[in-house]
Amino acid sequence: MIGRLNHVAIAVPDLLAGVAVYRDTLGANVSQPQPLPEHGVTVVFIELPNTKIELLEPLGENSPIAAFLEKNPAGGMHHICYEVEDIVAAKARLKTQGARVLGDGEPKTGAHGKPVLFLHPKDFTGTLVELEQV
Numbered sequence: 001m002i003g004r005l006n007h008v009a010i011a012v013p014d015l016l017a018g019v020a021v022y023r024d025t026l027g028a029n030v031s032q033p034q035p036l037p038e039h040g041v042t043v044v045f046i047e048l049p050n051t052k053i054e055l056l057e058p059l060g061e062n063s064p065i066a067a068f069l070e071k072n073p074a075g076g077m078h079h080i081c082y083e084v085e086d087i088v089a090a091k092a093r094l095k096t097q098g099a100r101v102l103g104d105g106e107p108k109t110g111a112h113g114k115p116v117l118f119l120h121p122k123d124f125t126g127t128l129v130e131l132e133q134v
């Protein structure tokens with residue numbers, strides 16, 4: 001069901017400091033910050049030859065990454081995003097297998113303008129999983 005690795009996301013307490021690490025220290029191309037108020041985060045993407053890295057900073061009072069950063073104040077790997085061809089079919093398959101789809105269970109529009117869903121980390125070997133329809 002899952003296809004290519006779309007991105008690996010890293011939550012950071014200070015987005016501009018994270019940008020400096022990837023742009024200046026590691027010599028990567030980093031996008032402009034993109035606020036996503038409906039997701040409670042501001043993101044940048046780092047384009048690598050074979051995938052992307054997403055840096056996430058909390059935005060607003062109810063950010064879904066706030067508790068994670070309290071537990072990991074220096075930041076850390078937050079989620080992994082796999083591509084799927086049909087997100088509604090993927091959701092149906094996962095639900096029959098007992099996996100928890102987060103939020104209200106309906107796909108939302110992600111940072112790339114495509115439908116996304118999140119799956120509970122406790123059902124996926126301790127890793128928060130994002131699915132993106134491509």
Ligand SMILES: CC[C@H](C(=O)O)C(=O)SCCNC(=O)CCNC(=O)[C@H](O)C(C)(C)COP(=O)(O)OP(=O)(O)OC[C@H]1O[C@@H](n2cnc3c(N)ncnc32)[C@H](O)[C@@H]1OP(=O)(O)O
Pocket residue numbers: 009036039041043054056064065067068077078079081102103109110111112116118120121122126127128130
């Ligand atoms: C969509 C836009 C953009 C894009 O790529 O296009 C993004 O990626 S936005 C990314 C930010 N959005 C989300 O993360 C949405 C989905 N996340 C959630 O719904 C919550 O963060 C959730 C449910 C994963 C955790 O919620 P909360 O932090 O309130 O709950 P707990 O702290 O009680 O956590 C429960 C349990 O899970 C463990 N946990 C939490 N987050 C992670 C994580 N990122 N990776 C691994 N494990 C995680 C946490 O430690 C708790 O474990 P416990 O043993 O009970 O202590």
Ligand SMILES: [Co+2]
Pocket residue numbers: 007009054079081130
């Ligand atoms: Co993501």
